[in-house]
Amino acid sequence: MTTAEVPEVSDQDFQEILAQTRHFVRSAVLPREQQILAEDRVPDDLRAHAKKMGLFGYAIPQQWGGLGLDLGQDVELAMELGYSSLALRSMFGTNNGIAGQVLVGFGTDKQKARWLEPMASGDVVASFALTEPGAGSNPAGLKTKAIRDGSTDNAAWTISGQKRFITNAPVADLFIVFARTRPADPQGPGIAVFLVPADAAGVEVGAKDSKMGQEGAWTADVSFDDVKVGTDALIGGTEDIGYRAAMTSLARGRIHIAALAVGIAQRALDESVAYAATATQGGAPIGTFQLVQAMLADQQTGVLAGRALVRDAARLWVTNQDRRVAPSAAKLFCTEMAGRVADLGVQIHGGSGYMRGVAVERIYRDVRLLRLYEGTSEIQRLIIGSNLVKTARR
Structure with missing residues (x-):
């Protein structure tokens, strides 16, 4: 059974970390959003600053060189990181989240000692290689194969296999690769997870994807062509850990993504309020019009509800009360909410909201992806509904 998370950072120390992160995002990153968008990359000095602050390992335990934030603290940080370009968070998101948490939760002590400290420092970037052309939100359908060499x-x-839409693949040093070792049977799904260095023979990273939004957050296809790895590459030392590791890491990540959605929705709301208070129509600020006020009210209500849901879902995770329904409910509501808030932001801005260089235009494109990765909204509904029925039948 998964144990409750134990916080390693006091509330007082965390408030200082949160304040520093907020200052960094608002004073250093926000003014350079257009540069990140235009160049499709996060500037090197911002990356170096994030490393110095410990952001590449904020959710990795202190024992392994990280800051040791629990999920309750993680979501507060994510809401700040979501306020500006999501490419910043993407740089270190996999180290702290879906890739790093597989090692934290399921790796052997030797594997943790080898990889977690350089991940926490930012010297190693890890990628979570699960999604495939024919297997996205349902890992049980993956076809990448791992064949044991020999019989001992x-x-x-x-x-061997193909992975798709892998975050940070173009700059990854390490891939956390999920592969099928046998067909699913009564003993389990037959999915294992491996540590594969990016420079291993047979690993090939494709061209950087051109996406609708989230410029600067790089993804690419990755192919594994008869890639040889040793026994020490099998995470947890057992073949049957992969599916559980994927599901646990994704569930935790869903709460983080929900918090990120709240952060970017707050930004869209703030941009909308500022515009409504200053832009005029017929000599009066548009914010004095009741229909505009109604849109602002819907934005505010969504953000407040999302923030409360994220915090509650994180609390339930940390105390190990609910690690199934609450993460999916938080991600479903908050990412859908962020889409609505961004859409209203464009509407409030009118024609200006459709123009490049205006914050709500970028936000409108950026938030669309949040409803797709870490499991689509449709998958979240299936998880929530099926678990409610299972609980009732028991």
Whole structure:
């Protein structure tokens, strides 16, 4: 059974971390959003600043070189990181989230000692290689194969397959690769997870994807062509950990993404309020018009509800009361809410909101992805509904 998370950072110390992060995002990152968008990359000095602040390892335990924030603290940080370009958070999101948490929760002590400290420092960027052309939100459908070389327990493995939309793949040093070792059977799904260095023979990273939004957050396809890895590459030392590791890491990540959505929705709201208070129509600020006020009210209500839901879902996770329904409910509501708030932001801005260089135009494109990764909204509904029925039947 998964144990409750134990915070390693006091409330007082965390408030200082939060204040520093807020200052960094608002004073250093926000003024350079257009540069990030135009160049499709986060400037090196911002990356170096994030490393110095410990952001590449904020959710990695202190034992392994990180800051050791629990999920309750993680979501507060995510709401600040979401306020500006999501490319910033994407730089270190996989180290702290879906990739790093697989190692934190399921790796052997030797594997943790080898990889977590350089991940926490930002010297190693890890990518979570799960999604495939034919297997996205449902990991059970993956086709990448890992074949044991030989018949003894000490044999190495050969990995072959194709992964798609892998975050940070173009700059990754390490891939956390999920592969099928056998067909699903009564003993389990037959999915294992491996540590594969990016420079291993047979690993090929495709061209950087051109996306609708989130410029500067890089994704790419990754192919594994008879990639040889040793026995020490099998995370947890057992074949049957992969599916559980994926589901646990994704569930935790869903609460983080929900918090990110709240942060970007807050930004869209703030931009909308500022515009409504200053832009005029017929000599009067448009914010004096009741229909505009109604849109602002809907934005504010969504943000407040999302923030409360995220905090509650994080609390339930940390105390190990609910790690199934609450993460999916938080991600479903908050990412859908962020889409509505961004849409209203464009509407409030009128024609200006459709113009490049205006914050709500970028936000409108950026938030669309939040409803797709870490499991689509449709998958979240299936998780929530099926678990409610299972609980009732028990």
